[in-house]
Amino acid sequence: MNTVTLSVHVDEIEKLFREHNRALVAFLQCRLSSLSDAQEVAQEAYLRVLTMDNREEIESLRSYLFKIAGNLAIDRLRKRKVRSDFAAVQASDEPVGESTPVHHAMAVEQVAGIRRALRELPAKASQAFVMHVIEGRDFGTVAQTMNLSERMVRYHVANALAHCRARVDEKEMP
Amino acid sequence: MAKNRQDDMLHIAADWWVRLRAPDASADTMDQWLAWTQEDIRHLETFERVNELASRLDSLDTLSRQSLIKAFAQPPAPRRPWLPLAAAASVAIVMLSGAMYLAWSNREGGVHTRVYNSAIAQNRNITLSDGTQVALGAASTMTTQFSQGQRRVDLKNGEAFFQVVHDHSRPFVVRAGDISxxxxxxxxxxxxxxxxxxxxxxxxxxxxxxxxxKPGETKSGALEVTAGQLVSYDPGTSSMTVGSITPEQATAWRDDRLEFIDEPLSVVIANLNRYSTRPLHIADGDLGKLSYTGSIRTDAIDSWLDALPQVFPLRVSNEGNQVILSDVERAPRR
Structure with missing residues (x-):
């Protein structure tokens, strides 16, 4: 009896994976700003769905999967924050001038391109964008600092993000 | 038209991105988003491209991150107007013009002193007595004081690139104003x-x-900087900003190109004056504060000037042998 339930269950999850894995990873990457973290968390989410025991109470497996994934993403962000706070405490103990290792994820020209793109935008849009995407502050904090509504902050960030993406595309695929 | 459609889709994707980004995004939002991704394969593709850029920016190196935060996420600090500096620099250039290459030597108490300078629009390559190679930019002045215990160079004005022969017993120190x-x-x-x-x-x-x-800050105030880094010292706030730069950008001037990263226009103009046969002047102080990033060919300054009004709200006019940059909002000065 038990084995039968589980195998049906596995089928369902395979179907979920086939139909929604790309969207799930995209959703998680949006939350985590890292493709590899997104893939890891997606794996974990499937595992959770696969091993859950209150299967009968779930209406939509898909909604449940995304909900679990969203929660796992929040956990991961929290852990990341603890780690970076810890790193910050450690760093402040080190003598000034011991420069941190620098790895260039983005070439200097690309950063210059972003800088140019941001200059083309209204000051509020580029400020909200940099505070959220680069500094990693949440929408609420940005809204408070800039004395704007959260809705406006989101609007500015979305606008700046679309603009920068368009500018980067012009460079990368003219 | 196709371009507009693409831009629209990009904006919609970015809008979804901020909505999903909020940790409290509702199940309804998720469902609506999933429905949108299923409408057209390009929807999810566009969303992924937005994701990709956000991820790239998230893994930015510390220096680029700091420089972007400084440029966009902080209220502008009150700045000292740059005009006096630019004016002072132009005066210095007028005095230097006509003088070709000059070096004199003075030997006193075991210290060898030399003065080097270069004319407008002429870079010089110099080998110092210790073998150190110096490329001295145009209209630049530098003195060297070498003794047994120290090699000291004072850059009075302009630009120089140093390839130092390292000698543990004789540190090589370059002074440029307040900075060592x-x-x-x-x-x-x-x-x-x-x-x-x-x-x-x-x-x-x-x-x-x-x-x-200040005393007491002695050693800890030193900033150690490694290859690929650019430090800008702002005398107005006595602050140093760290950014990044490639070796090609740093020495572009040796190939007749001046590179500027986030420099006030007044600084750009003062440096161009080291290469321009006609002195350039900024008539309105506020213009000098505009921030400029880009490269300028020193043998094509005129075409750069022609293009300038397209990026800045200014007018370029010729008055006698001078080129005047003035605020487009103000009435012409004649």
């Missing part, structure tokens, strides 16, 4: 515009200190 740069086995570029100084390290490491720092 000590080599730790290095090649680096120093540009001095009035009291504003930028240092670009292309190889090895240097230690940078503000010589006016």
């Amino acid at each position: 740069v000590r080599d730790i086995g290095t090649a680096f570029d120093v540009r001095r515009t009035g009291e504003r100084v930028t240092i670009a390290v292309t190889q090895g490491r240097v230690e940078i200190t503000d010589v006016n720092q």
Whole structure:
């Protein structure tokens, strides 16, 4: 009896994976700003769905999967924050001038391109964008600092993000 | 038209991105988003491209991150107008013009002193007595004082690129106004515009200190800078900003190109005056504060000037032998 339930269950999850894995990873990457973290968390989410025991109470497996994934993403962000706070405490103990290792994820020209793109935008849009995407502050904090509504902050960030993406595309695929 | 459609889709994708980003995004939002991704495969593709850029920006190196935060996420600090510096620099250039290359030597108490300078629009290559190679930019002045225990170079104005022969027993120190740069086995570029100084390290490491720092801050105030980093010293706030720069950008001037990263227009103009046969002047102080990033060919300054009104709200006019940059909002000065 038990084995039968589980195998049906596995089928369902395979179907979920086939139909929604790309969207799930995209959703998680949006939350985590890292493709590899997104893939890891997606794996974990499937595992959770696969091993859950209150299967009968779930209406939509898909909604449940995304909900679990969203929660796992929040956990991961929290852990990341603890780690970076810890790193910050450690760093402040080190003598000034011991420069941190620098790895260039983005070439200097690309950063210059972003800088140019941001200059083309209204000051509020580029400020909200940099505070959220680069500094990693949440929408609420940005809204408070800039004395704007959260809705406006989101609007500015979305606008700046679309603009920068368009500018980067012009460079990368003219 | 297709372009507009693409831009629209990009905006919609970015809008979804901010909505999903909020940790409290509702199940309804998720469902609506999933429905949108299923409408058209390009929807999810566009969303992924937005994701990709956001992820790339999230993994930015510390220096780029700091420079973007400084440029966009902080309220602008009150700045001292740049015009006096630019004016002072132009005066210096007028005095230097006509003088070709000059060097004199003075021997006193075991210290060898030399003065080097260069004419407008002429870079010079110099080998110092210790073998250190110096490329001296146009209209630049530098003195050297070498003794048994120390090699000291004072950059009075302009720009110089140093490839230092390292000698443990005789530190190599470059002074540029308030800033002192000590080599730790290095090649680096120093540009001095009035009291504003930028240092670009292309190889090895240097230690940078503000010589006016308060006592007690002595050693900890030193900033160690490695290859690929650019330090800008702002005399108005006595602050140093760290950014990144490639060796090609740092020494582009040796190939007749001046590179500027986030420099006030007044600094750009003062440096161009080291290469321009006609002096350039900024008539309205506010213009000098505009920030400029880009490269300028020193043998094509006129075409750069022609294009300038397209990016800045200014007018370029000729008055006698001078080129005047004035605010487009103000009435012409004649």
